[in-house]
Amino acid sequence: MIFLPYDRRPSPPWTGRFAIEAEGVTARYPGVAAPALSNFSLTVPAGSRTALVGSNGAGKSTFLRAAAGLMPVESGSLLVLGRPAGWCRCRVAYLPQKPEVEWRFPAVVQDVVLTGRDAHLGWLRRPGADDRARARRAMERTGISDLASRPIHHLSGGQQQRVLIARALAQEADLFLLDEPLNAVDAETRSSVGRLLNDLCREGRTVLMATHHLGGVGEEADLAVYLSEGRQTPAPCEHPEALS
Amino acid sequence: MSFLLGPLQYPFMRMGLAAAALAGLVCGLLGVYVVLRRVAFVGHAMTHGSLPGLVWAQSRGMSLFGGAVLANLVTAFGIGWISRREDTSEDTAIGILSSVMLAAGLVMASHGRSFRDLTGLLFGQVLGVTGNDLAWMGGAAAVVAAALFLFHKEWMLATLDPGHARLIGLPVGLLRTGYLILLVLGVSSAVRTVGAVLTGALLVAPAAAARLLCRRLPAMMAVSVLISVAGGVGGLYLSYYAGWPSGASIALLCAAAYGLARLATSGKAGR
Numbered sequence: 001m002i003f004l005p006y007d008r009r010p011s012p013p014w015t016g017r018f019a020i021e022a023e024g025v026t027a028r029y030p031g032v033a034a035p036a037l038s039n040f041s042l043t044v045p046a047g048s049r050t051a052l053v054g055s056n057g058a059g060k061s062t063f064l065r066a067a068a069g070l071m072p073v074e075s076g077s078l079l080v081l082g083r084p085a086g087w088c089r090c091r092v093a094y095l096p097q098k099p100e101v102e103w104r105f106p107a108v109v110q111d112v113v114l115t116g117r118d119a120h121l122g123w124l125r126r127p128g129a130d131d132r133a134r135a136r137r138a139m140e141r142t143g144i145s146d147l148a149s150r151p152i153h154h155l156s157g158g159q160q161q162r163v164l165i166a167r168a169l170a171q172e173a174d175l176f177l178l179d180e181p182l183n184a185v186d187a188e189t190r191s192s193v194g195r196l197l198n199d200l201c202r203e204g205r206t207v208l209m210a211t212h213h214l215g216g217v218g219e220e221a222d223l224a225v226y227l228s229e230g231r232q233t234p235a236p237c238e239h240p241e242a243l244s
Numbered sequence: 245m246s247f248l249l250g251p252l253q254y255p256f257m258r259m260g261l262a263a264a265a266l267a268g269l270v271c272g273l274l275g276v277y278v279v280l281r282r283v284a285f286v287g288h289a290m291t292h293g294s295l296p297g298l299v300w301a302q303s304r305g306m307s308l309f310g311g312a313v314l315a316n317l318v319t320a321f322g323i324g325w326i327s328r329r330e331d332t333s334e335d336t337a338i339g340i341l342s343s344v345m346l347a348a349g350l351v352m353a354s355h356g357r358s359f360r361d362l363t364g365l366l367f368g369q370v371l372g373v374t375g376n377d378l379a380w381m382g383g384a385a386a387v388v389a390a391a392l393f394l395f396h397k398e399w400m401l402a403t404l405d406p407g408h409a410r411l412i413g414l415p416v417g418l419l420r421t422g423y424l425i426l427l428v429l430g431v432s433s434a435v436r437t438v439g440a441v442l443t444g445a446l447l448v449a450p451a452a453a454a455r456l457l458c459r460r461l462p463a464m465m466a467v468s469v470l471i472s473v474a475g476g477v478g479g480l481y482l483s484y485y486a487g488w489p490s491g492a493s494i495a496l497l498c499a500a501a502y503g504l505a506r507l508a509t510s511g512k513a514g515r
Contacts, residue, residue, distance in 0.1 A: 005413070006412055006413035007412075090412060092411075100406050100407035101407075102405070105403065105404045106464045107459075107460060108459060111460065115405070118397060118414075119413070124394060124395075151459045167408075
């Protein structure tokens with residue numbers, strides 16, 4: 001069957017040195033005078049695990065949304081996988097802090113993980129045996145194979161988070177944009193997700209993660225970038241009490 | 245067996261049963277997304293909003309389906325236009341427009357010859373279903389079923405996780421518009437049988453019952469269609485034997501199915 005992509009812009013395989021190259025990026029929410037992100041620059045090497053650290057309103061989520069192509073950049077340059085942000089949709093996985101998932105939807109875990117393949121299928125094509133196998137592997141890696149047939153409204157917060165990470169794995173993205181992925185999850189999930197992110201980086205994938213939690217970032221991330229009030233600040237942050 | 249076959253000796257009943265089954269098929273399918281997207285109020289507005297079109301078409305001897313489609317398009321675009329301003333929410337726009345359209349239909353009926361037929365338009369007039377009506381209903385059912393089948397994956401994702409749908413480039417807004425157009429077609433095809441006031445029951449109750457009983461979307465769609473077709477056909481039999489209005493009988497059976505589903509799942513809170 002002919003491939004009819006959701007986004008008709010070409011997204012060729014990417015082999016660059018930097019997954020993200022941001023230069024003087026300013027972004028603003030509609031109707032708000034002050035920019036949420038102001039003149040922000042960041043270079044994220046391919047295969048690295050980078051943490052954006054800051055308190056609420058620091059601009060971490062704004063940058064991830066802009067990098068995912070969900071928010072326009074007012075000024076500056078933002079290249080993601082060598083293309084303007086929003087071009088490489090099937091190669092970028094984004095996990096927002098508050099996903100818009102309707103958890104009461106009549107679906108089981110494997111249905112949700114399988115939607116990670118949608119970006120590769122495009123219009124009209126249905127998931128095949130290969131897509132199901134990739135979704136199964138993603139569930140195995142996130143340790144949720146035993147939940148495959150469980151209705152999604154029966155999941156705990158930590159399990160929901162792992163389901164969404166499994167969907168991102170099934171998408172087989174090159175870049176993972178994760179907004180507070182370890183927030184409000186139990187210690188076991190935190191530990192297993194941490195190991196998984198390390199494995200992804202060893203495979204050459206890039207992880208950019210927003211967190212307000214300083215603990216462990218130094219050990220887990222290759223690079224920590226600090227933000228405050230929409231601007232980059234030197235490490236450690238000027239307001240550490242807000243982050244702890 | 246004669247209980248089932250008896251009414252079939254009358255051509256109007258055969259036509260009516262076919263119309264009820266088609267209305268059940270369309271409303272059962274569309275109702276799933278009405279329930280999951282929590283837009284029951286939009287469906288309600290469209291059923292009420294079809295009245296001026298029905299009255300206008302009947303007064304000119306035109307297709308009721310065509311009249312209902314026109315009125316529902318006005319309703320759908322009207323809701324979008326009124327709720328453009330940030331200080332007017334969509335449910336406010338729906339509340340205003342459904343009342344205005346219903347009132348407009350009543351005024352039009354009071355000034356024309358069609359006032360005597362108003363009860364049938366409001367509560368269903370299955371006896372008057374023509375071959376032409378059935379052809380329109382069949383066409384609408386085919387379009388709705390084909391669209392929901394072909395774009396199942398896309399509509400599912402846009403409802404389950406609109407944020408992820410936008411991320412991968414799905415036109416979520418366009419899918420919503422497409423769904424509203426299907427709803428216009430579906431509601432317009434059902435108002436002839438169930439009536440402008442009671443079509444909402446056929447649209448919402450079977451899907452709500454199926455939501456209680458099913459864990460996955462395809463099963464929910466199948467059960468919703470089963471209940472709504474059974475409600476439509478069963479409602480006509482009830483109407484035939486008990487002498488009740490057809491639209492009311494259909495609405496009551498669909499509501500009864502929801503009640504039974506609630507009872508059957510009462511031990512599974514949160515389902």
